[in-house]
Amino acid sequence: xxxxxxxxxxxxxxxxxxxxxxxxxxxxxxxxxxxxxxxxxxxxxxxxxxxxxxxxxxxxxxxxxxxxxxxxxxxxxxxxxxxxxxxxxxxxxxxxxxxxxxxxxxxxxxxxxxxxxxxxxxxxxxxxxxxxxxxxxxxxxxxxxxxxxxxxxxxxxxxxxxxxxxxxxxxxxxx
Numbered sequence: 635x636x637x638x639x640x641x642x643x644x645x646x647x648x649x650x651x652x653x654x655x656x657x658x659x660x661x662x663x664x665x666x667x668x669x670x671x672x673x674x675x676x677x678x679x680x681x682x683x684x685x686x687x688x689x690x691x692x693x694x695x696x697x698x699x700x701x702x703x704x705x706x707x708x709x710x711x712x713x714x715x716x717x718x719x720x721x722x723x724x725x726x727x728x729x730x731x732x733x734x735x736x737x738x739x740x741x742x743x744x745x746x747x748x749x750x751x752x753x754x755x756x757x758x759x760x761x762x763x764x765x766x767x768x769x770x771x772x773x774x775x776x777x778x779x780x781x782x783x784x785x786x787x788x789x790x791x792x793x794x795x796x797x798x799x800x801x802x803x804x805x806x807x808x809x
Contacts, residue, residue: 660784660787661784662784663783664783666681666689666778666782666783667755668680668682669681669748669754669755672749673734673746674737674747674749675746679748681778681782682782687721687780688779688804689721689724689776690716690723691759691775691776691778692709692724692725692726692774692775692791693725693727693756693761693771693774694706694725695727695772695773697727697729697733697734697737698737701773704793704794705773705791705793705796705797706737708794708795709745709797710742710743710744711797712797713744713745719801719808720780721804722745724748725745725748726747726748726750726771727747727749727750727770728750728751729749730749734747750771753769753771756769756772759774773793774787775787775791775796775800786807788800
């Protein structure tokens with residue numbers, strides 16, 4: 635029995651390590667994969683809906699958790715600045731639309747939260763942690779230019795400073 639437990643733990647650690655270290659599939663300059671997903675209001679939203687705008691597509695693990703709330707609220711607080719820079723913020727996680735609706739209402743989020751319940755879109759963007767029965771989005775952000783190309787990828791996000799980092803990068807990229 636002890637050996638079985640050790641083997642199970644070793645397999646879990648091995649799978650977790652592989653998943654964490656997996657590199658994103660996309661890189662700067664690539665076309666951003668299009669998608670159509672339901673938002674927190676039940677509407678179908680596509681990446682192509684935001685043609686001619688910069689898109690801040692941020693993946694996050696779970697609604698109403700400390701880090702995700704901090705990140706979302708900073709994007710909310712900086713929303714007008716981002717809008718003035720021609721950017722649309724779009725959040726995405728594996729949570730369902732009902733969970734997104736409660737989260738968005740609780741924190742008065744002015745941008746869409748998309749439900750990628752299957753994890754397909756997160757997987758396309760290399761932003762899916764898949765632990766056999768548990769799926770979570772990684773905390774990755776893709777800054778997509780008005781032509782639909784990935785301008786910058788953020789794989790290491792400090793939730794308390796991320797929206798400001800995006801604002802500074804947008805200013806530089808627009809020069």
